[in-house]
Amino acid sequence: MKEKWLLKNKKTEFQKLSNELNEGKLTLRLLSNRGIDSKEAASLFLYGDINDMHDSYLLKDLEKGVEILKDAIKNQKRIVIYGDYDCDGVCSTATLYKGLKKLGANFTYHIPNRESEGYGMNKERIRILKEEGAEIILTCDNGISAFEEVELAKELGLTVVLTDHHDIPIVDENGVKTKKMPKADAVINPKREDCKYPFKSLCGAGVSFKLIQALYKEFGIQGEEIELLECVGIATVCDVVDLLDENRIIVKKALELINNTKNLGLKELIKIKNLNDKEINEYHFGFVIGPCINATGRLEIADISVELLITENEDRAKKLAKKLNDLNITRQDLTIESIEKVTEKVEKELKDGDKVIVVYERTIHESIAGIVAGRIRERYNLPTIVLTKGKDMPKGSGRSIEEYNMFEELSKCKNLMEKFGGHPMAAGLSLKEENIVRLRKELNMNCELTEEDIIPKTHLDTALSVEYLDFEIIEELERMRPFGKGNGMPSFGAKNINVKRVIFMGKEKNFLRFKISMKNGKTIDGVNFTKFYDFKEAYENAFGEEEFLKLQDIGYCDFNMDIIYYPEINEFNNEKTIQLGIKSFRF
Structure with missing residues (x-):
């Protein structure tokens, strides 16, 4: 495939750093190319450690969340951690689990089933949790768009503490678009406009860690939260957030910890992946360990991965590690098979002039539609949407290229979809089968990509x-x-x-x-x-x-x-x- 090579050349930043830092020219060039233009930012990047992490209490509503949970722990109120089924959600859940357990809380956790409950909070599940004795719902890596679900929880008498890192939703109220949050008792999210936390790119597990760090301080526990960064670092790499500032510190510490890990589940997973005689780096987080954690939520239930991260029984750790590895091998086989099927369909269906790929292959497991869309996008360097047969109707995922804002383009066709969401580079959607051909047609009619745009760079x-x-x-x-x-x-x-x-x-x-x-x-x-x-x-x-x-x-x-x-x-x-x-x- 034809490819364009582009040389980065941030002259102003390079010159500024050259005047302020006594570093080699190669290092200065690399720093400036990454947008680092001050001595302070460069020092944090090169030498930052745990002591340079930001004050947790700068997070808006963190103090409220801490007070609610502190009272719950002291009075043994029933807390339910409400997580998510991807790697970040699993690691967030495990981080909160370990923290609350150390503090002697009365708690349990719930992760939704991808197929029967879907992403985020679910109304029927909230009712069940209430019946089971829940008094406080503590979300992690989800909740920021759960308006109706939080409202229901409040009506049922539950206290809700949201911890999330996703963008604040924009809602249309009488023709006016505004950012809006659910009316929870505490909403802890660095992306809130009124939040003074200096770093906005924490993953869900990062926000969970900040909450536990503050709780430990309230209970007089100093420094022991650092061991939790092992899970937080895995999530940070796998959720593909910016590895700058505090995230860089988190991942560096996580790599230090995992190379001498005491976590029984991770030890067994490292053994089964033949990594015990190697130095584990960020590649292993993103492409070896992370996919195994992700596979459970894709093909079965994510609780299996949570249990791996929290177990204190060696035999159970071995069984769980094997289960994760087996599921990931199955997921890999399904992915290869699905990519072949979809590629064959694309070759048959892609018309001359089409610059957006929309393909419907009902046999694909819905949990890997996003992976398949990403691979097809890489192959053709075109925005790609892969749809499969969902529980009630076709659903799928899209992956884009830098020049094409997928969320905006799907918004222009929202009348054809039952549900959609996402951001410029990725999206999820569901629609009736009879609308698939119309969606493909309208996306291509509206597409303004040029031949130059679709050349890989x-x-x-x-x-x-x-x-x-x-x-x-x-x-x-x-x-x-x-x-x-x-x-x-x-x-x-x-x-x-x-x-x-x-x-x-x-x-x-x-x-x-x-x-x-x-x-x-x-x-x-x-x-x-x-x-x-x-x-x-x-x-x-x-x-x-x-x-x-x-x-x-x-x-x-x-x-x-x-x-x-x-x-x-x-x-x-x-x-x-x-x-x-x-x-x-x-x-």
Whole structure:
């Protein structure tokens, strides 16, 4: 697929930092490219630790929430933690669970079933909880849009404390759009306009942690809340919030904790994923541990993951870890199968000129529609909505590209949908089957994307010749970790690198290892695990199909290409060498 490479160049920020900081030029360039333009922000980014976290009490309504829960704990009132079924919701629930247990509270938890209850608070469940003796509902990672549900809870005599991190809903009242919140007894959300908390990008588990931190202080417990950051860090990475400011501190501490974890469930999960002899980093949070926690809520009930995180029984931890791993393998198989089905449909149904993909495949498990939409979006670089057969009607998820505000575009077609919600890059929706074709047609008629817009764009930080690489540079780059949203892995460009051999690896021979000859006479390896077909297409366009077949057969070659890469350490037989993680290439 054609791709545009764009060089970041924030000259003003770079110059300002150069005048204020005694750091290497590479570090200064990377910091400025991430919008960091002051000595204070740079110091927090590079050296921030637990002591630099913000005061919990700056959160609006936190004091109210603390007083309600403090009274409930002292008087043994029944508290119900009301969580969510994704990784953030599970980790938020576990964080509150551990905190309230340490404080001797009378409590239980509930996580809704994805299929029968749906996301967030549910009216029928609230009635059941009341009948079961609940006196206080404490939400985590949900509640900020539960207007009717909170109203019902209040009518039933329940006290409601909301902790959430999602955007404050905008409601239309008599033609006037305003931000509005449910009338709970306390609404703790850093995104409130009247909230003075200086960092707005906490995940749900981060907000839960802040509440427990304040409660511990009220009960004279100092410092023990830090152990809770292990779960909070996993949620922070998996919920794809900005890894800047306080989130960066949280994840760094979480990685420190998990590499010496005392959590029985996580220990067993680490073993079953063969990570016990490796240093766990943010990649493992996002792509190994997190997906296992997520799989339970997708295919069964998320309580299984909560129980893994809170269990104090070794045998139970082993059984739960196996269950999570098995469910995730099932989820992976379902995902691969579903992607193949949807790709086949897209190839048949996508019309010339269509720039929005809307595909209905009734056999897809609704819990993975979003994952499938994301993969299809990546393949075609077009906004994609994948619909499947829901309980009452088709429902699904959409994933977008930067140039297309999916929420706004769906809003223009709201008359065709029974329900929808989301933000510019992702959305969820449900609609009657007879409206699917009309939705596809209207989205494409309204679409203003140009051919230029749909060209994939790769941003690189700076040019960096591979001849300059050494272990000191890599050590300097490692200070930028953890990588994630808001602090992506740095990307470097190198022109006309000379390739002497291509080795096709893996079971399907679709992993690439390049043997690269440098100007200083030495060689360096470059690897890529995701772009075999892109490489095949580019090579055939440059040299012909026959030459590619020859390359696959003998491997030896002599050609030049430009690359975008990140340098990394490869350790084999106790020997460390530098290799290039190649992200993109062109001839």
